[in-house]
Amino acid sequence: MVVVSLLSLLRAACAEQFTSFTRSTDTISLLGNVTFANQATYEATVLLTSTFYVTGESEIWDSWQRAVQDTHFRIEDGGTLSAYAFPVNFPNEFSAGALVTGVWYDLAYVYDGSQERLYVDGDLLASRPGSGNIGIGPGNIMTVGAIFRDGGIDPSFQGDIKSLRVSNIARYSGNSYTPTFGDFTSDPSTLLLYDFDKVPTGSTIISDLSGHGHTGTAGTGFTGATSPTFGVVLLPGDANLDDKVDFSDLVILAQHYGQPGDWTDGNFNGDPTVDFADLVILAQHYGQSTNASQVGPASTAVPEPFSMPSLLLLAGGLLRWRRPSPRGITGPTNRMVSCILDPGPAANPNGAASTVSRNCST
Ligand SMILES: [Ca+2]
């Protein structure tokens, strides 16, 4: 019980501020390279908002040069944790587990020259024998998030990251260790270190706290690269990341309804499509806001949980609004949405359309 309580506290301490990767093209381009011999540790504190990747895999960290270096830390489709220290166990990267969304994880990959190990929250997830030195390429590309490699874009993982550390030693051994669940610290074995929770909102540059100068620049590195969001707590339903769930988010969801999408398209539940389940999430958080200094879930000011008739009303209105009217989507937004979300005692499934038409569409 003590252990459980401690873990709960550590998890709670993570819920402050971090960096959110909400698009498959979100990336931070890192200067330089890391150099290993026959030991390595990759570790990150992350919370996933999706484990669905149409490409089969997504990147947390990657340093790569074709046929020379392939050192990476990934989440594969379905939530499998994966790491590689090419050419160790070539051609098979090391994958195990089934991570889920909405949970802070302390993830680690360790290679000690004779064995590879994956840990989740300090518990050994899997191990396998391995040997040899790790390949290093002088012409590498290194990123947090998406990377352009092998002729295409490997997408970013989807979620939040609090800290990332890469080291040239095997930091953990055995079946378990006490996880950090937060910011890692630098020491002489640290090759790169980022505390994403220390980066101010709106930043585009992140410093390497290891002192090795692997400065990161967000939103660069390949055509179509986008920046993750620094210093913003992801609020379910907040598609445009402006720290509140309101009509603007509703419009975004409507514009992508029925299509594939990521968080900034209104796909909040990590499945492939912007659909009714996302609408429910948005509705449940409509009117809420939070701020980066606030720990825990968003305030619950308004509204009450919605009835299914209200949600159907909302869905119907959204689909109508997918085609901009001659006046555009700039009407009496708050009134309109409030009306739809709370159509009053007269509303019922059969009378839904007339309620919207009479009271809410002007
Ligand atoms: Ca918003």
Ligand SMILES: [Ca+2]
């Ligand atoms: Ca969805």
